Amino acid sequence: MSNVETTTGGSVTHPLTARSARSAGTRVPVGALEFGGRDFVLIAGPCAVESEAQLARAARMAVRAGAGMLRGGAFKPRTSPYAFQGLGEAALAMLRRQGDTFGLPVVTEVMAVEDIPLVSRHADMLQVGARNMQNYPLLRALGKTQMPVLLKRGLSATIDEWLSAAEYILHAGNSRVVLCERGIRTFETATRNTLDLNAVALVKRLTHLPVIVDPSHGTGRRELVVPLSAAAIAAGADGLIIEVHPEPDKALSDGAQSLDEAALAELTRMLCTLVPAVGRRLSALENVATDGLMEAGRRRIDSLDDLLLALLSERIDIARKLGRDKRTRGLPLRDPEREREVLERIGRRCSGALEGRSAARIFRRIMDETLRAERPAA
Numbered sequence: 001m002s003n004v005e006t007t008t009g010g011s012v013t014h015p016l017t018a019r020s021a022r023s024a025g026t027r028v029p030v031g032a033l034e035f036g037g038r039d040f041v042l043i044a045g046p047c048a049v050e051s052e053a054q055l056a057r058a059a060r061m062a063v064r065a066g067a068g069m070l071r072g073g074a075f076k077p078r079t080s081p082y083a084f085q086g087l088g089e090a091a092l093a094m095l096r097r098q099g100d101t102f103g104l105p106v107v108t109e110v111m112a113v114e115d116i117p118l119v120s121r122h123a124d125m126l127q128v129g130a131r132n133m134q135n136y137p138l139l140r141a142l143g144k145t146q147m148p149v150l151l152k153r154g155l156s157a158t159i160d161e162w163l164s165a166a167e168y169i170l171h172a173g174n175s176r177v178v179l180c181e182r183g184i185r186t187f188e189t190a191t192r193n194t195l196d197l198n199a200v201a202l203v204k205r206l207t208h209l210p211v212i213v214d215p216s217h218g219t220g221r222r223e224l225v226v227p228l229s230a231a232a233i234a235a236g237a238d239g240l241i242i243e244v245h246p247e248p249d250k251a252l253s254d255g256a257q258s259l260d261e262a263a264l265a266e267l268t269r270m271l272c273t274l275v276p277a278v279g280r281r282l283s284a285l286e287n288v289a290t291d292g293l294m295e296a297g298r299r300r301i302d303s304l305d306d307l308l309l310a311l312l313s314e315r316i317d318i319a320r321k322l323g324r325d326k327r328t329r330g331l332p333l334r335d336p337e338r339e340r341e342v343l344e345r346i347g348r349r350c351s352g353a354l355e356g357r358s359a360a361r362i363f364r365r366i367m368d369e370t371l372r373a374e375r376p377a378a
């Protein structure tokens, strides 16, 4: 059955998750973070917790990349019973320790109803994995808690089935649900799954719940994670969950899709450009404590400086072309009227931490430098 909207705006099949039930959109707080608001939430960490040292290195990578939350599997839902199953309770304790060290809340998967109390004692958010999306006793039991839930879409679940799974949790009394698109099975085998970004744009309209994207499991290939993350932002995602590993070649699970330091730096550069472009904010620094702060802050400043350099260079390039045109038409290079307009516009648009007079000083200087570049070389 499809998600039928009634004439009164309610949904027959998804009365609690439908956008019409809460048109402003649900915000799901986890620690100091919030899903579904202005913040764009980056969750990063290893597929599985393998050791305290591995997790500590991965957490440091996550913080430096601007992540606001740490992921890591303790109970792993593996397709084969012979594959690494996770370190269980020991991994939960490591997640808690490393999360606290870096000031990051922690999300990890819970596979069984009886594990909910244990996992809730250590984690800040509980993940329902793709393979458990239709585990109705688990969904109902999570609905009876007030823990934030990250509900992954099933491997072959329709959007309708996915929303019905969310409906179970809300119906049982817990509306702290964040949906996660993680790729679906299609005829295509060149990638691990097919990341369904249609679903992200559609589900943002059909429901009031925040939606994040997992491009790691969605593609299965490290080199596709940054481009698909960019596409997810454009599609309206409220955040990303990304697998990282200090040494992906040695990972006990999902090494091929885990980002190493270099790939993660590329992700951060992209986020610094695209997240502000869609009117969102990378909130990480507000939440990062002690150890990680200096490194994370400097990494973000370096990325922003790269961006500023690229933008200034583009501005000068355009001005040079205009300068050539002015010369051929015999017009003066300097146009005080235009300069006034530019400064007035900057004054109107200036917001946030940058104060009007500072902005005017910076832009006056930029215009002077641009003018210098417009002049033909002596």
Ligand code: PEP
Residues within 6 Å of the ligand: 047, 073, 077, 109, 128, 129, 130, 131, 152, 182, 214, 217
């Ligand atoms: C995971 O995120 O660790 C995981 C197992 O993902 P999925 O359930 O989407 O396969």
Ligand code: MN
Residues within 6 Å of the ligand: 047, 048, 217, 243, 253, 254
């Ligand atoms: Mn994984």
